[in-house]
Amino acid sequence: MHWILLSAxxxxxxxxxxxxKLSDGFTKISFAGLTLICFAAAFYVMSLVVRTMPLGVAYSVWAGGGIAGVTLLGTMAFGQKLDGFAYLGIGLILTGVVVLNALSTSAGS
Structure with a gap:
């Protein structure tokens, strides 16, 4: 269950x-409000995750997934350009998350 919550x-x-990004420096109130609501919800969900998952594991997956997801969203939705090293770095982050989940007993079930 904690993996589903962590993904959410x-x-x-x-x-x-x-x-x-869309709030334009918090000048667009609707996006600014959505930002605050979503960050509050994300931290609440994370607080539930760390009840049953080791903090270091949860945070590393959280950070890796967030970095990869935001970077890919930036390329697809905001037209940001990435070079080969950027893709390599994202691949290494995702590889680390996979290794952590597949091989480490620290991740829990």
Whole structure:
């Protein structure tokens, strides 16, 4: 169950970060409000996750998933350009998350 919650929290955080970009420095009130609501919801979900998952594992998956998701969203939704090293870095982050989940006993079930 904590993996589902963690995935939902990451998705909410990605939405919050996209809304932050769209808020134009908090000058667009609807996106500013959505940003605050989504970040609050994401942190609440994360608080539920760390009840049953080790903090370091939860945070590393959270951060890795968020970094990869926001970077990919930036390329698809905001037309940001990435070079090969950026894609390599995202691939390494995702590889680390996979290794952590597939091979480490620290991740829990």
């Amino acid at each position: 929290g990451i998705a909410i955080e990605i939405l919050a970060t996209a809304s932050l």
